[in-house]
Amino acid sequence: MIGLDTSHVSAFAKLLNDHTQEYHVPGGRIVAAYPGGSPDFELSWSRLTGFRQELADNYGVSIMDSPAEVAERCDAVLLLSVDGRLHLQQLQAIAASRKPVFVDKPFAVNSEDARAMAALSREYGFPMMSCSALRYAGALTAALQDAEQGAVIGADYYGPLEIQPTQPGFYWYGIHTAEMLFRTMGAGCQSVRTTTNADHDQVVGIWADGRVGTIRGNRRGNKTFGGLVHREKGTQFVNTAAVAKPYYAGLLEQVMQMFATGVPDVAASETLEIIRFLEAANESRETGLTVQL
Structure with a gap:
């Protein structure tokens, strides 16, 4: 996981790592994470500590110092940063790893960043998907x-x-x-x-x-x-x-399928249009x- 400033952190960790959850999604588990955060966005910085602690204490997730370290440790990446302004920069940091990436909503907050992110996926040849739950x-x-x-x-x-x-x-x-x-x-x-x-x-x-x-x-x-x-x-x-x-369970099922097959359910062209x-x-x-x- 990259970005520990959204409730999706807790929701996805429970569905993936806790096999006792009613709607548990099999196929993978969270093992490493980078907190990130935006100091000018209260809904980001105010939630970092709690979700970081939950991952470390409840699920034994290793906290890394950079997005690149997360990509090195994992087979696939959930880029969850709540601030869409950060997504291009964070994707640039992990693109060379060529790991499959799910980018949480909003994919970007302008078309220029969105096109640049799609171009990174094409250039480095990694599957990428983004959508709302x-x-x-x-x-x-x-x-x-x-x-x-x-x-x-x-x-x-x-x-x-x-x-x-x-x-x-x-x-x-x-x-x-x-x-x-x-x-x-x-x-x-x-x-x-x-x-x-x-x-x-x-x-x-x-x-x-x-x-x-x-x-x-x-x-x-x-x-x-x-x-x-x-x-x-x-x-x-x-x-x-x-x-x-x-909603998150239905989304995560599609994300895990994309991680396994390399084929996103939502085409990049549609995400760019949205x-x-x-x-x-x-x-x-x-x-x-x-x-x-």
Whole structure:
């Protein structure tokens, strides 16, 4: 693990290292970690000590002095730093090891960094995957597998949207609903327009084939995730709270499969489009104009 400043540290360690967990994910265990951290981001520095101690005390994880040392000690890397601004720099530090890498959300907080990270994966030839755990929420998976009502013609998702200055606009929590939207709709969004006020944001995306997909961010009221999948013959409600299995377990299963096979479930091209989608949504949020991807 690289970056011990997120609750995902604890969630992933329990699912991988503790065989007694109900949703234990087999195939690997956490053995080494680098704390990292961002001194200008309270949600980073304030959590480092606790998660570092949990890994060392509960799971016997060795704490390393650099990302490169972690890569040397491991077969694969979970790059979990909560601050997306650090991901390019940390990936640069381990790229030469050519180890498979999962980069936690947000992959990057601008398209330039995202493209540079994808280029590192291609240059050094290591598999890489990045996404939100909400992409693999059980209720969403079930809805997409049930195609009795025909092809997907649109989708609307909602979730909380806290604003963190170091992770501009939609990057911090908008990534969750955006991942749900892109898993449903696929790539191909051409333009976005954002409507915003103090309590809510809504992004309307237009796909190349004319389909419309939206994400709604709430800073007041509803703090849950969910949505609607519109099909040719009906609409499905995606209630993420209706399935007991943690989002992280579904995500970690896909990550471990990527580590074993070298084939990511989410293509780099789609991840780059999602980052650009969020970037364009932020631009529209500031200007009120429709922004082309």
